Amino acid sequence: MQDLSSTIEEIRGRLENSRMPVVLSGAGISAESGVPTFRGAGGLWKNMRAEDLATPEAFERDPVLVWEFYDYRRRVLAGVRPNPAHYALVRLAERFKDLTIITQNVDGLHSLAGSPKVLELHGNIWRTRCLGCGRVEENRDVPITIPPRCACGGMLRPDVVWFGEALPADVIEAAFEAADRTDFMFVVGTSGVVQPAASLAPRAKANGAYLVEINPDATPISTVMDVVVKEKAGEFLPRLVGI
Ligand code: BV8
Ligand code: ZN
Numbered sequence: 252m253q254d255l256s257s258t259i260e261e262i263r264g265r266l267e268n269s270r271m272p273v274v275l276s277g278a279g280i281s282a283e284s285g286v287p288t289f290r291g292a293g294g295l296w297k298n299m300r301a302e303d304l305a306t307p308e309a310f311e312r313d314p315v316l317v318w319e320f321y322d323y324r325r326r327v328l329a330g331v332r333p334n335p336a337h338y339a340l341v342r343l344a345e346r347f348k349d350l351t352i353i354t355q356n357v358d359g360l361h362s363l364a365g366s367p368k369v370l371e372l373h374g375n376i377w378r379t380r381c382l383g384c385g386r387v388e389e390n391r392d393v394p395i396t397i398p399p400r401c402a403c404g405g406m407l408r409p410d411v412v413w414f415g416e417a418l419p420a421d422v423i424e425a426a427f428e429a430a431d432r433t434d435f436m437f438v439v440g441t442s443g444v445v446q447p448a449a450s451l452a453p454r455a456k457a458n459g460a461y462l463v464e465i466n467p468d469a470t471p472i473s474t475v476m477d478v479v480v481k482e483k484a485g486e487f488l489p490r491l492v493g494i
Contacts, residue, residue, distance in 0.1 A: 258480060259491055265461050269435035272347050274340060275451050276354045276361070279440020279466060283334040283485035286327060286358055290442050296320055305413045314406065318397040321409045325376055329393040333364035336439070339488035341365045346492075351433075353426045355441060355448045357411045370426050372418055372448050378410035423447060430454040438464045439484050443472035452476075 266272060278288040287293025289301050296304070299320075303309060310317045341364050344350040352361050352369045357376040361369045379390045383405020390399070390407075399407040412418050426448075430436070436455040443449045449472060456462055456475045464476040465484050473479050480487055 255480075255482070255487070255490070258478060262463055262478060262491060265435060269347070269461075271429075271433050272343070272350055272435040272437070273429045273433040273455065273460075274343075274350070274352045274437045274439060275441065275448070276352060276356060276439045277441025277443075277445075277448075278356060279442075280336050280354075280484045281331075281334070281356055281358050281360050282440065283336060283483060284331040284358075284360060286331055286360075288440075288442075290444075296323055302414055305411070306415055307413055308415075310408060310413070314398050314408075318395070318399070318409075321376060322393075322395050322397060325393055325395065328358050328376065329391075331358075331360070333360045334485045335489040335494070336484035337361055337364035337366070339492045339494055342492045342494050344368070351425075351429045353429060353448075353451060355445060357409075370422050370429070372412070372422055372426060374409070374411035374419070376409060376411060379407040380410040381405040381407055418447065426451055427454065430460075431458050433458075433460045435461050436463070438462060438466075438472065438476070439488070440466060441470070442468075443470040 282288050304317055304320045337360050340352060344367055352366050354361055354369060355372050357373050359375055359377055377389055377391055378387055379399060380387045381401035383401055384403045386401060387410050401407055430451045433455050438452050452462060452472045453475050462476045463478045464473055465480045465487055467481055467483055
């Protein structure tokens with residue numbers, strides 16, 4: 252076990268002097284809520300990977316199969332709660348009023364835990380978007396009627412960003428700006444392989460930010476970190492913020 256006490260002291264010292272800390276989170280921060288990560292053990296569904304299902308082509312080819320994939324994930328999410336890692340970040344936002352959480356997750360758990368400022372880079376699994384009229388609505392039906400239809404008769408899709416699709420311009424712009432202005436970035440529970448999200452850590456580093464990765468495994472972006480904490484987020488973050 253890493254000697255965490257000196258690591259915690261160092262991080263706390265840096266955090267105390269931070270003007271504007273930022274958090275970049277991925278599926279790993281929701282792992283201890285019971286949500287399978289994408290590239291971990293539970294990442295497959297019917298032996299298919301998210302990369303094969305979370306695409307416009309897959310939806311075009313078989314909207315029912317893609318909706319069965321999302322309905323399965325919504326069923327899993329309907330039964331889970333935020334974990335101590337999410338709540339530790341809520342506590343951090345009480346100390347740092349404009350703490351920005353940039354998340355790749357579509358599960359909504361940061362907001363559910365009470366984090367005030369969350370940028371959802373990849374959308375939200377609890378929203379649908381109509382292919383006909385474009386209307387975006389919250390939909391918490393579990394199970395959801397497959398394929399779901401809009402009042403206008405149009406087919407609904409999940410309001411998430413699929414592979415090959417552009418991220419919402421306003422959200423990615425705000426994320427880039429946060430990465431350019433921050434002096435301290437936590438990178439929590441992401442394998443650092445999905446772009447452009449993964450570029451936010453090197454971007455913050457290039458502007459002189461102090462970077463702390465919290466992940467039991469090494470990642471391709473571990474090399475840009477000032478501190479690598481090989482611990483679970485749900486164990487380390489509460490200890491760091493003292494809850
Ligand atoms: C774009 C929403 C351009 C949907 C997601 C080659 C071919 C085609 C495309 C590309 C290519 N090369 C690059 C690309 C671009 C592509 C990409 O990056 N592909 C990757 C796979 C190589 N990116 C895109 O397509 C993006 N769009 O580029 O558009 C464009 C521009 C203009 C105009 C038109 C087009 C869109 C990417 C968004 C895809 N959507 N999600 C859905 O969820 O269904 S991505 C998906 O992966 C999730 O959002 C997820 O969060 C994200 C990233 O994964 P991670 O969060 O990192 O999760 P992962 O399982 O990988 O890792 C978990 C980590 O947690 C692990 O490291 C593990 O060790 C750790 N962990 C586990 N337990 C814990 C823990 N850590 C802490 N505590 C624990 N307890
Ligand atoms: Zn419609």
